[in-house]
Amino acid sequence: MKEEQAICYSCANENCFIKKHLHLEQMKQYVQKKHSFVCKKTQQFIIEGAPIQGLYFICKGKVKTVKTGINGREQIVRLTKNGDTIGFRGFGTSKRYLIGAYALEDTVLCNFSNETMMEILQNVPEFTYALMLFYADELNKSENNIRKIAHMNVRERVIDLLLYIHRKFGQMNGLIDIELSRKEIADFAGTTEEQVIRVLSSLKKESLIKTVGKRIGILAIPKLQSEIMEHKYF
Template identity: 30%
Template sequence: MDTLQKPRPDCETPAACRNCESRQGGLCSVLSAAQMVELNRHSIRRRIEAGNEIIGQGESVGSYGNILKGVIKLSKMMADGRQQIVGLQFAPDFLGRPFQGESSITAEAATDTEICTFPRHVIDRMVGDVPHMERMLHAQALKELDEARDWMLTLGRKTAQEKVASFLYLIATHIDPENADAATFDLPLSRADIADFLGLTIETVSRQMTKLRKDGVIVIENNRHVIVPNSDRLRDAAGID
C-alpha cells in the first residue's frame, strides 16, 4: 500500500508534528496525515547553536529542512574571500532547493536554531508525488523573489535611516508574526553583520538605531533587545507603502 496516495484521518498525524510551526503554515501544512507519517519516518530534529554553519557554499546537498525556531543567515562568498549576507530565513521557511545537488550559498545559524531535516532523496521523490508540495515550494520561491526585489530597492534607493528601519521591520514581522502589533525581539545579527547586510558602516547603523530610539520608534534594552511599540511607525520610518 502506498501511504503517500491513501490519506488517513488527521488524528493519525505524528504527535511531534501536530503543533509544529511548519505543520501550521510551512511545507508540511499541505500534507495529509498519511504523508506526514511517511515523512516523519525519515525526519531528524537538529538544534544548532548560534554561529554554527549548517551547510557551506559549494558543499553537496544531502538533506533539506524546515526551520522550526530561530533565524538562519544566508551568505555568498566571492573568489577572493569577500563575503556578503544575501538573506535571512525564519520559521517556517523551507531550507534548501529541491533537485539541487550543490549548495550555492552558506547557511549559518544566526541565533540558536532548531530545524527538522529530511534526506534529499525523500523530498525530491515526494515533490513529484505530491502536487501540493510542489506548489508550496514554488510559492516560497516566488515570495523570496519578491522579497529580493524589495531588498534591491532598499539597498539602492533608501536613506540610511530607511535601511535600518527596513531591517528592523523585517525582523519584527518575521520573527514572531503572530505578535506584530507589539513586537519584541533580540537582534539576530551583530552590528557588523547588520552593516554588511545593509551596505552601511557599523557607525552609521549605530547612529540610526540611536535616532530611531530617540524618536520613539523603537525601544532598545541591553544593546540587543528591541521593542517596537507601534509597527505602523516603524513601517513609516522604513519608507514602506
C-alpha cells in the same frame, strides 16, 4: 550537531511545508525518513558551495542565511524562524548550496535528504504546487530587495530592516524577539557597522526606538513607516 527527536505530527509549526501536507496519505512514508538535530548558537550547518544535502525545516529556533559578496564579505540574505525552509536556493538546479546558514540561537532542524525531497516532489502534486508558489514569492522578495539597495539611503535601509524583523519575530517585553549584532544589521542592510551605529543612535534620540544590549525595541511604528512610505516596501 546532536541528534534530536522531532515528531512532525506533534509539531506546532502550522506554516511548515511538511506540517501543511501531513493530511496526505503519501506523506507518512516520507516523514519517517527525516533526520532531526540540534544546531548550537553561532554554529554553521550549511556551507556555501558545499554539496546539497536536501532541505532543512526549522522546528524551533532562528537562523540567518548568508551569501558571499564583494571582497569575501558575507551578506545576510534571509532571517528565518520556526517553520521556515532553508537550503532551497539551488535545490533541483544545482548540486551545491548557493548560501550558507548559521544558527542565531540553539535551533532544532529537520532535514529531508535530496532523494526524499525528489520523491515527494514527484509523487505529491499538492506539495510540489505549494513549493512552486513559495519560490515565486521568494523571487519577488529578492527583486524588491535589489530595488531597496538601489533607491533607499542608509537610514531608510536600517528602518526597513527594523520594521521587517518586527513583523517577522514580533516584540516581547517591548523588545524585538531576535538578537542581532550591529554587524549583522549592517550585513543585512547593505551598509557598514559604523553607519548602523549612527543611525540607531539617531533613532534613539528621536525616541523612535530603544535598545537594551543587542536587543532593539520599536517605539513608534507609524513614524518609521512614514519615512519609507514612498518606497512601499514595509
